Amino acid sequence: MSADRVTVAIGEPFHLTISAHVDESVPELDNLTLPDLSGFDSLGDERRCVATSAGTDCVETITLAATIGGQRTIPGATLDAIDGRNGKASRFTTDPVSILVTAPVAAPIGDAPSNLTALFFSFLKSATIFMLVVIAVLALMWAFFSKRGVVVQPAPIPAPVPPPVDPRSRFRELIDALVRDPTRSNALRLREAMREAMHARDDETLADLDARAAGTPDDRLALRAVERAAFCEDARVVDAVREATPFLIR
């Protein structure tokens, strides 16, 4: 039996290892008795047995934390088994382990002021570096502009604002174009402009515009007439435009 530390503080974990070898091949050692661990808290226990050509090696590792200070001795673990040498039942005992348990480790209370001082100096150092960088950048900019001179952007000349388009005149143009050139494309252009003026959404049809009474009834009649011209047979487009004209002129 061995420990991985000879000196530990109260509450500090350490490992106690118990090793045993038997000549037979066994899956585990049922009759291994652990030592008295009073004064220690058990934080974990791991046991494993490995078969070898000479029998079985078993290792049990216990993680402990001392609860009482001072020089502590952990007595040996025992194993009850038949001694192969004489065929008698015997008790095998491991060596004890001695551990010095010291007082628990506390935070260095007296260091707080020195920590604050270090923090202050660290901040002062960062601020100084930042100020130096800012000064360097300003100096570079001053040198650049003093050589070239500050370029003053001329105020943009406002583009001539076109006179507001009168929707009526726009419709007049489209209607004139349709009457002058009665084609499907002109009918579609006028239809699009009329739908836009009636705030028709992309998914709205004529029936939707009728349902929500978009525009005036005359507007909707005109749109209906133009729609006929836009979707009728090629041979009937001219006639459809002629039929639509009275609605449009009105």
Next chain:
Amino acid sequence: MLDALAETVVGQRSVLEALLYATIAGGHVVLEGPPGLAKTLACRALASAVGGTFKRIQFTPDLLPSDIVGTRVFDQRSGDFTTALGPIFANVLLADEINRAPAKVQSALLEGMQERQVTIGPNSFPLPDPFLVTATMNPLDSDGTYALPLAQMDRFLMKIVVAYPTVEEELSILERFGGAPPPMPADVASMADLLRWRDEARAVFLEPRIARYIVALVQATRAPHEYVERGASPRATLALAAIARARALCAGRTFVIPDDVRASAPPVLRHRVAFNYRTLTENVDTEHVIAAIVAGVVVP
């Protein structure tokens, strides 16, 4: 025609329109709604209005395919087999509660719907023209029903959700049909008229922008969606164009406008889109999903 049908059926304008559009487009209709909403009456009125024959089959779990298409009967006097044609041989056939019959019976009907003919023994028999199947499904009593697979639902041109009448409509029902049986419209149009309308509908012009709108709507059902498992097939594209054309014709136009397509989209798409389990677990109204998909496509 619609006005004549409305004389018999109070309200249910969308059902009457759907029946007429489907008849003109040469397709079939599924009507889904609780019992007592004049689904049978609407079908009977349509057949009566065009002077056609009307048959009704109540689908039950013990129905056999021969109960629909007909069978061969041994004639002892002649010592030969004769063919007894089934109720499928009608201009307007009402398949009442189609989901109550097992799949083999549904298949017998759906095969007739698709091929426009049935085979009994060694002989094939063409079905009457026009031939309209209206199948009803009751969404409330789903116990003991056989849900139609999506592939079979796809064969119906439209699915109409039949809603309850408004207060005014129900008062009108009470006033008009409280006692005597409802009058049937007669001689509103002929079978020849129906066939002519069908030809005219096929000739209705579809501007390329409208055609692209139709395709975009169907494609939109196939885009990844949180509630959609699988979108509609190209058969839906053809169906949407056919119904939009029929609608344009009924409106007196020889061309389709965006309204025709937009209005036809929900009844054409709602039974062709497969929704995922989330619609059930989250209690999502699939009608809202379809409406959102349709609203997401830009109108030309």
